[in-house]
Amino acid sequence: xxxIKVGSSGTAGLGGLDExxxxxxxxxxxxxxxxxxxxxxRKRDIAFTNSERExxxxxxxxxxxxxxxDDLGVxxxxxxxxxxxxxxxxxxxxxxxxxxxxxxxxxxxxxxxFLLAHGQTGLSVAFDFPTLMGYDSDHARSEGEVGKCGVAxxxxxxMEVLFDGIPLDKVSTSMTINGPAVILxxxxxxxxxxxxxxxxxxxxxxxxDILKEYMAQHAWVYPIEPALRLIVDCFEWSAEHVPQWxxxxxxxxxxxxxxxxxxxxxxxxxxxxxxYVERGIARGLDVDSFAPRLSFFWDIHNDFFEExxxxxxxxxxxxRHMRDRYGAKDPRSLVMRFHSQTAGVTLTAQxxxxxxxRVAYQAMAAVLGGTQSLHTNSxxxxxxLPTEESVQVALRTQQVLAYETGVPNVMDPLGGSYYVEAxxxxxxxxxxxxxxxxDEIGGVVRGLETGWLQRKxxxxxxxxxxxxxQHRRVIVGVNDLVTDEPELTIQLLxxxxxxxxxxxxxxxxxxxxxxxxAERRLNELREAARxxxxxxxxxxxxxxxxxxxxxxxxAMEDVFGAYREPxxx
Amino acid sequence: xxxxxxxVAKPGLDxxxxxxxxxxxxxxxxxxEVIYTGLHQTPExxxxxxxxxxxxxxxxxxxxxxHMTLIPRVKQLVMDQGRDDILITGGGIIPREDxxxxxxxxxxxxFGPGTPTTELIEYIKEWFAxxxxxxxxxxxx
Numbered sequence: 001x002x003x004i005k006v007g008s009s010g011t012a013g014l015g016g017l018d019e020x021x022x023x024x025x026x027x028x029x030x031x032x033x034x035x036x037x038x039x040x041x042r043k044r045d046i047a048f049t050n051s052e053r054e055x056x057x058x059x060x061x062x063x064x065x066x067x068x069x070d071d072l073g074v075x076x077x078x079x080x081x082x083x084x085x086x087x088x089x090x091x092x093x094x095x096x097x098x099x100x101x102x103x104x105x106x107x108x109x110x111x112x113x114f115l116l117a118h119g120q121t122g123l124s125v126a127f128d129f130p131t132l133m134g135y136d137s138d139h140a141r142s143e144g145e146v147g148k149c150g151v152a153x154x155x156x157x158x159m160e161v162l163f164d165g166i167p168l169d170k171v172s173t174s175m176t177i178n179g180p181a182v183i184l185x186x187x188x189x190x191x192x193x194x195x196x197x198x199x200x201x202x203x204x205x206x207x208x209d210i211l212k213e214y215m216a217q218h219a220w221v222y223p224i225e226p227a228l229r230l231i232v233d234c235f236e237w238s239a240e241h242v243p244q245w246x247x248x249x250x251x252x253x254x255x256x257x258x259x260x261x262x263x264x265x266x267x268x269x270x271x272x273x274x275x276y277v278e279r280g281i282a283r284g285l286d287v288d289s290f291a292p293r294l295s296f297f298w299d300i301h302n303d304f305f306e307e308x309x310x311x312x313x314x315x316x317x318x319x320r321h322m323r324d325r326y327g328a329k330d331p332r333s334l335v336m337r338f339h340s341q342t343a344g345v346t347l348t349a350q351x352x353x354x355x356x357x358r359v360a361y362q363a364m365a366a367v368l369g370g371t372q373s374l375h376t377n378s379x380x381x382x383x384x385l386p387t388e389e390s391v392q393v394a395l396r397t398q399q400v401l402a403y404e405t406g407v408p409n410v411m412d413p414l415g416g417s418y419y420v421e422a423x424x425x426x427x428x429x430x431x432x433x434x435x436x437x438x439d440e441i442g443g444v445v446r447g448l449e450t451g452w453l454q455r456k457x458x459x460x461x462x463x464x465x466x467x468x469x470q471h472r473r474v475i476v477g478v479n480d481l482v483t484d485e486p487e488l489t490i491q492l493l494x495x496x497x498x499x500x501x502x503x504x505x506x507x508x509x510x511x512x513x514x515x516x517x518a519e520r521r522l523n524e525l526r527e528a529a530r531x532x533x534x535x536x537x538x539x540x541x542x543x544x545x546x547x548x549x550x551x552x553x554x555a556m557e558d559v560f561g562a563y564r565e566p567x568x569x
Numbered sequence: 570x571x572x573x574x575x576x577v578a579k580p581g582l583d584x585x586x587x588x589x590x591x592x593x594x595x596x597x598x599x600x601x602e603v604i605y606t607g608l609h610q611t612p613e614x615x616x617x618x619x620x621x622x623x624x625x626x627x628x629x630x631x632x633x634x635x636h637m638t639l640i641p642r643v644k645q646l647v648m649d650q651g652r653d654d655i656l657i658t659g660g661g662i663i664p665r666e667d668x669x670x671x672x673x674x675x676x677x678x679x680f681g682p683g684t685p686t687t688e689l690i691e692y693i694k695e696w697f698a699x700x701x702x703x704x705x706x707x708x709x710x
Contacts, residue, residue, distance in 0.1 A: 129582035129633050133609075141611070144638025145582055218584025218608050258587050345587075349682040382682045384664055385634070458590050465591045469685050478683040492664050495634070567607035 024065070031060055053263075053426060059418035067421055071316065075411045079319040081312050081424065083370045084335040088411035094366075095373035096398045097174060097339065101126030101151035102385050104498045105161035108151040112166060114388060120395060122373060124174040125162070126150035127184070132219040134180035134553035137502030147498030149385070154502065155548045157509050159187040160194060169197045173204035174249070174339065174373075179221035181208035182230050182536065183552045186543035189242065193544075205246035205295055205339070208234060211272040214448045216457060217254035218565070221553060224445055226560035230535060231276065232283050235290040237536035246295040248276060249339060256299035257345045259461025262310045263427055265299060267434035268444075268453060270317055274435075275444045277326050287326050291333035298371075300362040301343040307362070308414060309423035311369030314338070317428055340366040341375040347382045351477035352490055355379035360397050367407055368414055374398060384492040451566060506548065513546040521545040522555045529559035573697045576624040578606040578615045580643065583633035588660065592628060595686035601693070612639055616646035619655060625700070626693055629659030636663050636679075640671055656696050660684065 038057060056063070073079060076086030085091055098115055100123075101108045112123055128150040130142035136154040137146045146152045153159055163173075168191070177184045185206045192202055210227040213220045220227070231248065238247045252260075252269035260268065273294065280290050296314070300307050318336040322328040342362035347355045359376050366374050376394040378386030386394070401407060414420040438447055447453040467473040474480045521542040528538040535556070542552050577593040579586055586608060597603045604622050606615060619627050627647070629640055644657050660680035663671075668679045677696065680689055 129635070133582045135582070141582065144635040144642075145633055148634035149583075213584075218586065219582075258585075347682075382662060384662065458587075458594075461587050461591055462594055465595070465686065469687065475683070479685070565607050565609075567605065 024062075027061055031058075031062060034058065053430075059422050061418060063422040064418050064425075067425070071425070072415065072421075078323070078331070078334060079316045080335055081316040082412035082415045084315065084337060084372075088370070089367075089408035090411075093402050093408060094371050094398075095122040095172070096120050096395060096402075097122040097124045097373045097375055098391060098395055099124040099126050099174075099176065099341070099375045100391070101128070102149075102493070103147040103151065103495050104501055105151055105153060105158045107147070107496075107498070109162055109164055109166070111388070112162075115391070115395070116166070116171070118392060118395060119399065122172045122174065123166070124375065125176065127175075127177055128152045129219075131184070131549065132177065132179065134183070134221045134549055136506060136548045136550040137499060138506045139550055143499070146502055147495060152498055152502050153184065153187065153549070154506055155509055156187045156190045156194075156543050156546055157505065159184075159191040163188075163191055163195075167197070168192045168195055169201040171203075174207075175205070176207045178207050178210055178213045178217070179219050179227070180549060180553055181206045181210075182234050182539055183543070183549055185234070186536070186540040187549075189540060190543045199242045200244070202242055203244045205249050206234075207251060207297070208248045209251045209272065209297075211275060211444055211448070212251050212254055212269070214563070215255055215268065215272075215453050216258035216260075220563045220565075222557065222560045223563045224448065226529075226556075227563070228276075228279050228445075232279050232285075233534045233536050235276075235280050235293070236283065236285055237534050238293065239285075239289050243293075245293065246337075247290070247293045249295050249297045250276065251297040253297050253299040253341055255457060256301065256343065258457050259459075259464065260457045261460050262301065262303065262306050263430035264434065264456060264460060266310050266314055266317075266427055267431040267438075268457075269296065269298075270314065270321070270431060271435060271438050271444050273318065274321060274325075277322070281326065287322075287328045288330040288333050291322060291326075291328050292330060296336055296338035298338055298340050298366075299343050300340050300366045300369075302346050302358065302362065304361060304365050305414075305420055305423055306427075307365040308369045309420055309427050311338070311340075311366070311371070312412075312415075312420070312424045313427040313431065315370075316424070317431055337372050339373045339375070340369070340371040342366070342377045344377055344381060347377060347379070348475060348478050349382040351483065352379045352383065354477055355382075356393060356397070359394060360401070363397055363401055364405075364407060367401060368412075370412060380490055380492060383490070385495065387491055387493045389491070449566070509546060509548070517545045518542075518547045518551070521547055522551055525552065525555045526558055529556050570698075570701065573601045573626060573693060574604070574622065574624045575601050575626040575628055575693065576604050576606065576615070576619045576622055577628045577630070578610050578618070578643075579608045579630055580610050580612055580615055580639040581631065581633055581635045582609060583631060583635070584608055585632040586630070588632070589628075589630035592630070592660070592686060592689065596628075596690060596693070599690045599694075601690075612642035612646055615643050616650065619647060620650055620652060624655060625697060626656045626658060628689075629657065629661075631659065631661040631663065634662070636661065636671070637667060640676055641674055644674070644676060654700070656693070656700075658689070658693070660689070 072081050075083035100111050128147050129145045131153050135142045137152045234247050238245050250273045252265040255268050256265040315336045319334040322334045342359045356379050363376050376397050378390035378394045380386050380390045441447050441452050525538045525542050575596050593603050593605045647655050656677045658677035663679055
């Protein structure tokens with residue numbers, strides 16, 4: 001650690017400075033000597049990095065000379081580069097949270113009970129495409145997609161079945177839902193009420209990050225402005241009523257999966273985060289009233305050290321901007337808490353067993369980067385939704401990491417590494433430069449409207465494909481080290497017909513609920529949408545009255561309109 | 570030879586368009602005329618766009634698991650318009666046995682993750698050349 005302080009001023013006496021200047025001089029001479037040897041030697045051609053950054057073959061104290069205590073610090077203290085908790089994983093291991101959902105609420109409820117029985121410590125709901133887009137299972141647009149890519153949830157009745165026998169005051173639940181996020185959130189709240197659970201005791205997260213939907217994942221419902229209004233409504237209302245709930249998970253995951261580089265993922269995600277903070281402040285909310293409930297979600301890709309550095313840089317950037325730009329005072333507003341998932345896009349359909357190894361390295365990077373929770377992908381996910389067996393291997397990968405490798409025993413064990421510190425700072429600089437470009441084009445919302453952000457991501461995706469096809473980037477088993485033997489076949493998950501079952505459930509729901517009450521709730525919702533009122537209580541009332549997902553979506557759509565994608569190609 | 574016209578489409582509710590966009594750009598770079606529909610298209614929208622645009626090929630990208638419903642539907646709608654000469658191909662997260670089942674229904678080749686774009690460019694070009702030969706032969710006979 002002392003070598004990192006070389007060149008920092010004001011801390012050492014005059015004699016100390018002389019000494020460190022001499023040390024510095026000696027190091028420079030040694031590095032020059034090494035460089036001569038290095039340059040005259042034969043070397044492999046290493047084209048691979050995930051970014052456009054040139055990597056030096058060696059990092060020394062000279063590369064980190066400018067680092068000072070204000071960049072690094074210690075865990076639990078500003079700027080949180082080294083972690084947000086003073087106890088690290090000694091206090092609490094990360095939450096092992098496998099994203100799961102398929103078929104009907106009943107099918108998925110069984111999978112959750114299986115995962116909890118095998119030591120998983122939190123739930124994470126994957127919804128099917130109709131649900132993600134705000135369609136009921138019996139809507140014409142849902143045909144062929146019900147229960148295929150996640151669980152079908154069309155009303156409170158389905159949500160009750162999804163968590164049947166799972167006490168909602170005992171588990172934390174993450175829900176990946178964005179366009180209609182607040183509607184599914186209200187189904188969950190109403191289901192908790194039915195279990196007799198106090199909303200103040202609920203712990204969990206809704207993704208609720210619409211900006212990255214327009215940017216990358218594309219499960220949107222409303223145009224940008226009303227969508228942002230609903231998100232701020234959720235911040236405001238939840239701060240009072242569901243104080244332990246993470247009202248948003250600002251996500252780099254989908255931006256990265258769509259093709260962004262690590263630096264773009266870092267910058268675009270944080271820029272989204274700043275936009276939400278600005279919208280909250282513009283509403284008149286005290287930044288410290290909602291910022292402590294903002295959480296993040298990162299993609300953990302192949303480039304091991306770059307991913308660790310990305311997570312460290314993310315914490316530092318967030319803390320600095322929250323304190324210095326937005327005037328947050330509560331330390332909880334400054335700390336970036338995040339979930340991580342290994343990168344789905346790195347999995348290969350060829351030689352799928354190799355994916356177990358990729359996932360293990362990525363999981364280790366996430367933990368070395370200090371993640372609060374983690375999903376490890378299953379080896380068969382490029383082929384279908386994962387089987388129980390492959391999910392178990394993925395979960396065991398985390399457990400081996402937690403209990404056998406010793407990795408979690410020491411906080412930020414790579415802190416002080418010349419390379420990791422230099423990379424952390426480079427990523428921070430790249431992010432700051434991208435923030436400046438986003439400001440120049442008029443901010444995130446303008447960048448989405450003009451397609452600037454979408455184009456940046458698509459360009460990176462095209463470049464990566466080109467690199468693979470040109471063999472500048474080796475993907476084991478895909479463009480190199482290919483086997484001629486017949487493809488290894490693994491058992492794939494088969495999903496039964498959920499659509500017919502869901503149609504029946506919905507028609508019986510519509511026949512048995514209090515129809516007049518449902519109608520009244522929808523009218524009240526529509527009326528509230530025309531005012532500046534907070535929409536949350538009205539959506540919750542509609543959920544309690546068993547109004548369906550699409551009915552609630554449509555009532556607000558009457559006022560808000562629908563998002564139309566500008567096609568950039 | 571006239572350029573091959575390809576409609577690249579995203580049927581259903583699936584928003585994953587990285588593959589569709591990479592493929593569309595690669596086909597365009599290979600000299601084809603490419604129309605990209607954008608997201609969330611119904612089979613009806615895709616079939617009518619293909620006919621209006623006079624496409625030779627429809628390339629469908631599906632990562633949502635809805636391929637067994639959506640791909641045959643597009644095929645049927647195009648056939649209903651008397652256009653059995655349009656190649657319907659595509660790719661995504663589609664298990665091998667589903668690919669085989671769809672091909673047995675007259676769908677063209679489907680490509681999984683990791684396929685080099687050169688492979689599908691070659692496939693489309695070969696198919697098109699064979700079509701041209703076939704189309705030319707009755708006239709010359």
